[in-house]
Amino acid sequence: xxxxxxxxxxxxxxxxxxxxxxxxxxxxxxxxxxxxxxxxxxxxxxxxxxxxxxxxxxxxxxxxxxxxxxxxxxxxxxxxxxxxxxxxxxxxxxxxxxxxxxxxxxxxxxxxxxxxxxxxxxxxxxxxxxxxxxxxxxxxxxxxxxxxxxxxxxxxxxxxxxxxxxxxxxxxxxxxxxxxxxxxxxxxxxxxxxxxxxxxxxxxxxxxxxxxxxxxxxxxxxxxxxxxxxxxxxxxxxxxxxxxxxxxxxxxxxxxxxxxxxxxxxxxxxxxxxxxxxxxxxxxxxxxxxxxxxxxxxxxxxxxxxxxxxxxxxxxxxxxxxxxxxxxxxxxxxxxxxxxxxxxxxxxxxxxxxxxxxxxxxxxxxxxxxxxxxxxxxxxxxxxxxxxxxxxxxxxxxxxxxxxxxxxxxxxxxxxxxxxxxxxxxxxxxxxxxxxxxxxxxxxxxxxxxxxxxxxxxxxxxxxxxxxxxxxxxxxxxxxxxxxxxxxxxxxxxxxxxxxxxxxxxxxxxxxxxxxxxxxxxxxxxxxxxxxxxxxxxxxxxxxxxxxxxxxxxxxxxxxxxxxxxxxxxxxxxxxxxxxxxxxxxxxxxxxxxxxxxxxxxxxxxxxxxxxxxxxxxxxxxxxxxxxxxxxxxxxxxxxxxxxxxxxxxxxxx
Numbered sequence: 001x002x003x004x005x006x007x008x009x010x011x012x013x014x015x016x017x018x019x020x021x022x023x024x025x026x027x028x029x030x031x032x033x034x035x036x037x038x039x040x041x042x043x044x045x046x047x048x049x050x051x052x053x054x055x056x057x058x059x060x061x062x063x064x065x066x067x068x069x070x071x072x073x074x075x076x077x078x079x080x081x082x083x084x085x086x087x088x089x090x091x092x093x094x095x096x097x098x099x100x101x102x103x104x105x106x107x108x109x110x111x112x113x114x115x116x117x118x119x120x121x122x123x124x125x126x127x128x129x130x131x132x133x134x135x136x137x138x139x140x141x142x143x144x145x146x147x148x149x150x151x152x153x154x155x156x157x158x159x160x161x162x163x164x165x166x167x168x169x170x171x172x173x174x175x176x177x178x179x180x181x182x183x184x185x186x187x188x189x190x191x192x193x194x195x196x197x198x199x200x201x202x203x204x205x206x207x208x209x210x211x212x213x214x215x216x217x218x219x220x221x222x223x224x225x226x227x228x229x230x231x232x233x234x235x236x237x238x239x240x241x242x243x244x245x246x247x248x249x250x251x252x253x254x255x256x257x258x259x260x261x262x263x264x265x266x267x268x269x270x271x272x273x274x275x276x277x278x279x280x281x282x283x284x285x286x287x288x289x290x291x292x293x294x295x296x297x298x299x300x301x302x303x304x305x306x307x308x309x310x311x312x313x314x315x316x317x318x319x320x321x322x323x324x325x326x327x328x329x330x331x332x333x334x335x336x337x338x339x340x341x342x343x344x345x346x347x348x349x350x351x352x353x354x355x356x357x358x359x360x361x362x363x364x365x366x367x368x369x370x371x372x373x374x375x376x377x378x379x380x381x382x383x384x385x386x387x388x389x390x391x392x393x394x395x396x397x398x399x400x401x402x403x404x405x406x407x408x409x410x411x412x413x414x415x416x417x418x419x420x421x422x423x424x425x426x427x428x429x430x431x432x433x434x435x436x437x438x439x440x441x442x443x444x445x446x447x448x449x450x451x452x453x454x455x456x457x458x459x460x461x462x463x464x465x466x467x468x469x470x471x472x473x474x475x476x477x478x479x480x481x482x483x484x485x486x487x488x489x490x491x492x493x494x495x496x497x498x499x500x501x502x503x504x505x506x507x508x509x510x511x512x513x514x515x516x517x518x519x520x521x522x523x524x525x526x527x528x529x530x531x532x533x534x535x536x537x538x539x540x541x542x543x544x545x546x547x548x549x550x551x552x553x554x555x556x557x558x559x560x561x562x563x564x565x566x567x568x569x570x571x572x573x574x575x576x577x578x579x580x581x582x583x584x585x586x587x588x589x590x591x592x593x594x595x596x597x598x599x600x601x602x603x604x605x606x607x608x609x610x611x612x613x614x615x616x617x618x619x620x621x622x623x624x625x626x627x628x629x630x631x632x633x634x635x636x637x638x639x640x641x642x643x644x645x646x647x648x649x650x651x652x653x654x
Contacts, residue, residue, distance in 0.1 A: 027361050028353060029299050029311040035340070035347040038076035042068060043318075047344035052090040053331045059099060061087025063344070067101055074347075082109055089122040089170075091137070093129035100125045100137055108139055120145070124170040124177065126190075136190070140167030140179055144188075160188055161195065168208055173217035176236060180213035185225050187236065189250060196236065197252035203228040211263055211325050216332075218269040223252075226264035226276070232257045233302055256302040265295065266330020268339055273310060274300050275332070275339055275350075279325035280314075294320050295328055297341060297350060318346040356384045368394035372414075388414060388421075395425070404429070404437040412441045419449060426453055435460045436468060444476055454481040462489055466502040473506050478513035486510060501527060518544045528555045533563055542570035549579040553586045561593050573602055588612035595624065603630035 039060070042048075046062040057077065058070040065083030067090065068076050083103040091100040101109045102123040120139030128134040135149035143162040147155050165182030172178075175191040184200040201213075206228045214226035221236040233256040239249055262278035269275070280293040295317060299310040317323075320343070329342040339350040353361075355378040362371035372394055375387045391414030398407035408429065415421045422443060429438045439457045443449060458481060461469035473486075490507045494500065504523050511520035517539045524532035525548060532555070536545060545552060549571075552560040564576055573594065580587040591609050594602045606628050613621035625631060 025365075026311070027358065028313065030297065030313065030339070030350045031353050031357055032313075032315070033349050033351075035070075035074040035349050037074040038068070038070060039074040039347055042076070043345050043347070048342050048347060049086045049344070050089055050329060051331055051340060051342045051347070052092050053333045053338070053340060054092050054096040055333060055335050056096055058340075059090045059092060060347075061090050061101070063087075065103055067099075083107065089124075091123050091125045091170075091172075093125045094127045095130040098125055098129045102139065106141060122167060122170045122179075124172040127172060127174065138170055138172065138177055138179075140170050140181075142166060144170075144177075144179055144186075146190075161186060166208075168212045169215050171215040171217055171223075173223075174220040176217075176220070176223075178215050178217070178223050180208075180215060180225075180227070182208050185213065185215065185223075185227075185234075187223065187234075187252060189248070192249055194248040194250070196248040196250045197234070199225060199232060199234060199252070199254070201227055202230040209326065214264055214267045214330070216267045216269065224267050224269065224274065226267045229260045229263055230257070231260060231264065231267070231274070231276070231302070231307070256304055256307075258303070258306045260307070262296060263325045265325050265328035266341075268330055268332035270299060270337060270352075272301070274302055274307075275330070276300055277328055277330040277341060279323075279328060292321050292323060295323075295341070295343070297330075297339070315341060315348060317341065317343045317348055319344065354381075356382050359385050359390065363390070363393065366397065368397050388416075388418075391415075392421075399428075399432070404432075404434040408434075408438040408441050411438060417447050419443075419447065422449055423453060426457075430456070430460075436465070439468075439472060440475075444480060448480060451481045455485060458486055459489060462493060466500065466506075470502050470506045473509055478510075483510060483514050487514070505529065512539075515539075517541050521545065521548070525551045525555065533559055536563065540570075542567055546571060546575055546579065549576060550583055550586065553580075553583075553589070557586065557589050561590050564590065565593060565597060573605075577605060584612060585616050588616045592617065592620070595628070599627055599629070603628075606630045 042060070042062065046064045046066065048060060049063050050061040052059045058072065058074075060068045060070060061082075062068070063086045065081070065085050065087060067080040067082050067087060069078040069080075071077055080101075082101055083105055085104040087101060087103050089102045091102075092098070100123040102120050103109070104121075106120060108120050108123050120141045122140040124138050126134040126136040129137065137147050138160065139145050139147070142165070144160040144167055146158045146160050148158070150156050160177075161179075167179050167181045169180045170177065175189055177188045177190060179186055179188075182201075184198055186195055186199075187197045188195050201208075211228050214224075216224045216226075218224055218233075223234045223236070225232045225234060232254050234252045235255050236250050236252055239247060239251050260276070260278070262280045264276060265279045266277035267274060276298045278296040278298065280296055281290045282293045283290055294314040296312055296314050298312045301308040301310055323343055327344050329340075331340045331342065332338060333340075337352045341348040341350065355374065359371050359374050359382065362368075362374060368390070372387070372390050375382060375385055375390050379387050391410065395407045395410050395414060398404075398410065411422070411425055415425060426435070426438060426442070426449070429435050435457050439461070442454070442457070454476065458469060458472060461472060487507065487510050490503055490510065494503050494507070497503065504527055508520040508523035508527075508529070511517070511523070512535065517535065518541070521532065521535060521541055521544055523529075524535060532552070535541065549560070549564070552563075564571055576590055577587060580590060588609070591602055591605055591612065595606075595609070606624075609624065609628075610621070610631065613624055
């Protein structure tokens, strides 16, 4: 099936003017495919003259008087030798069970029971001919004749119109019959048996046999008329009963009328737009001669007095140089929006482009972001495309452009939970020297890659970018990789650069994850790192800092003392005093804060504090002596003498 669809896309390119498509940024509206199989063989020996479309099959008439019933792929299911001359028109009822055929020799034939009719050129069956109440059909030659089967099962003929030349086209919809003759277009209401309009032909200089009228019913009351370069949209409406008098009960309002650039060979509705088949003549480079160019299939938006072109495709049908305006036909299948371009040696099927075609076009234009978005939105409806494959194409495109960060970022969205694809992409980024680009986007949650992948990236950073390495260690959960292997690698680098703060800090973080807090604490203290106090509190490392109190206080006395006083149950005052014995200035800070919190705690050190205050904090000595109730009297008297001596000395100095 994929090969068939690929061939269809290739054929669509063959039918349209490629130079125009390459220059245009507008996406085509239609795609094209040649109707082949049995049709190919038929048109090699014969030529198509007309075709009628049913939802279930196609009926093709030829110049040699044959009628072929085809399936929608173009395979012949039945063949009928109708005449030795061209088939002009084939009419089907809605059921597809009854077929009326009219040939150039002026005879109507049916593939079912019907009366013998002579001298018509065109024919139309009642849409519900299969029902017993609607056994009716009309033929057109020099007259418009209605044939009806009566209750005696006999056919009755009546003349509906005559006297305006040869009738070239008849279209029957519901109760309305539209036909074209040399003068214009008429509509007849079979229900009220009234002719309700006459739409005149605009350009009477064009031969009706060379530039025939195109008629198409859009719905039960809207007729589209194309003739020469003129298009009219006619709506049949009910007349106000008070205005009727001798007038028909219905009338026609022309809601849109405009001229086109080229000659019209066929019309078909597409929602509120029109599909138009144009016969194109262009001026030759030599003198004033004209030549027949490729026919055009346009989608236009009708306006009251003009139209807006939506899309336009020049079609390279076989032998287009030999064709006249009358050689082309446009038929359509209402249920599927299929449009058949019929020419003597070729039949091309046009259809609306689906979401897969839209994605094809976006990818051809390298609009990968839009293609990926379109595929994600329509993932239930697309048949030929896969969201992940489009995403991989997008990543490849970004890599080829050298936009490695964007390519890596897309990996998150495109690769999803496919760990095999993830690992393949990591190795590709390694090959092109861009492991750093993909590192920040790797899976790191419940779904994860093998530890070796993360370690490979960490080693890459460790070789070239210490800061980037540190960032990954902070951001990646430790369980992604073998922590001991990375610790060993960091230590190896520290042998060459032992004072590197980035490596030391990262090593402390690795030790912390590995619950070797004492090693982490040593590094933090060595670096005077702000996180040291958080580490102690978080992991209850008070037993590990008993011999590091001086280091902590050298780093930040205030924080250290507050922490020690807040955790007296873990590190006793006696232990702190013992550690600070050789650093009296630090001991004073500690005992001073202890005294401020509680005058009775540390009372056994109050005598010692007198000396410490005298040495390091004289302004607070008297307040201390006044507030302390645990200093011996002789020591207090001695302290007063010291204080008095200090004051006298200062006065003498001044």
